Amino acid sequence: MILKRAFYDRDTVQVSRELLGKLLVHGDTSGMIVETEAYLGGDDLAAHSAAGITPRTRVIFGPPGHAYVYLSYGMHDCLNIVVDHEGSAGCVLIRALQPVGGLEIMRTRRPKAKSDRDLTSGPGKLTRALAITREHNGIDVTRGSLRIESFQGAGDFQIDVTPRIGISKAIDWPLRFLIRGNRWVSQTRLTPVAR
DNA sequence: GGTAGGATGGGCT
DNA sequence: GCCCATCCTACCC
Numbered sequence: 001m002i003l004k005r006a007f008y009d010r011d012t013v014q015v016s017r018e019l020l021g022k023l024l025v026h027g028d029t030s031g032m033i034v035e036t037e038a039y040l041g042g043d044d045l046a047a048h049s050a051a052g053i054t055p056r057t058r059v060i061f062g063p064p065g066h067a068y069v070y071l072s073y074g075m076h077d078c079l080n081i082v083v084d085h086e087g088s089a090g091c092v093l094i095r096a097l098q099p100v101g102g103l104e105i106m107r108t109r110r111p112k113a114k115s116d117r118d119l120t121s122g123p124g125k126l127t128r129a130l131a132i133t134r135e136h137n138g139i140d141v142t143r144g145s146l147r148i149e150s151f152q153g154a155g156d157f158q159i160d161v162t163p164r165i166g167i168s169k170a171i172d173w174p175l176r177f178l179i180r181g182n183r184w185v186s187q188t189r190l191t192p193v194a195r
Numbered sequence: 196g197g198t199a200g201g202a203t204g205g206g207c208t
Numbered sequence: 209g210c211c212c213a214t215c216c217t218a219c220c221c
Contacts, residue, residue, distance in 0.1 A: 037213070046213070054206075054207075056205085073213095074202075074212090093213060124215060166212085166213055168211085
């Protein structure tokens with residue numbers, strides 16, 4: 001079942017935790033979300049929205065349940081989901097997936113992957129494997145080809161919390177969430193600070 | 196097992 | 209002109 005807009009129209013940390021175990025679908029490929037990061041509005045200087053409303057960040061300030069896709073380090077597209085109410089600047093970076101459907105398609109899109117773990121164990125890897133690009137910036141993920149669904153296959157799991165990866169500001173904030181023990185979690189910065 | 200450094204382009208001051 | 213919400217390769221244990 002596709003997640004409705006009300007799911008996203010809530011506190012950013014809460015939605016970041018609850019997106020774990022959900023199914024990200026694009027066309028014939030899909031994967032279970034196993035790692036997320038929360039980016040807040042207000043005084044979160046690591047968030048793109050800290051620069052205010054610009055042509056790039058406009059979508060983050062818009063209504064929840066839409067994709068924010070940006071170019072990272074000049075090479076990689078990264079996927080966020082806009083959350084919290086319109087006018088606030090919360091969003092959730094999708095950092096890793098466990099592949100569920102369309103593995104063969106993913107392998108052709110990431111021919112250099114040395115294992116199935118390599119297909120989607122990072123924010124730039126998973127967008128490549130699922131063919132998500134900046135062309136999807138601003139689209140509604142509560143309907144259409146790119147969407148997020150509940151996933152019975154997730155089963156029970158525990159959540160670990162750590163600081164966020166690859167940022168230089170607010171480096172100690174505990175805003176990275178992952179499914180404990182999952183093989184597809186990106187491996188840097190393992191030590192959890194909470195549950 | 197681990198890490199150092201290069202690729203590469205857009206956003207913002 | 210500087211700063212990146214990354215990935216991959218080479219090289220070293």
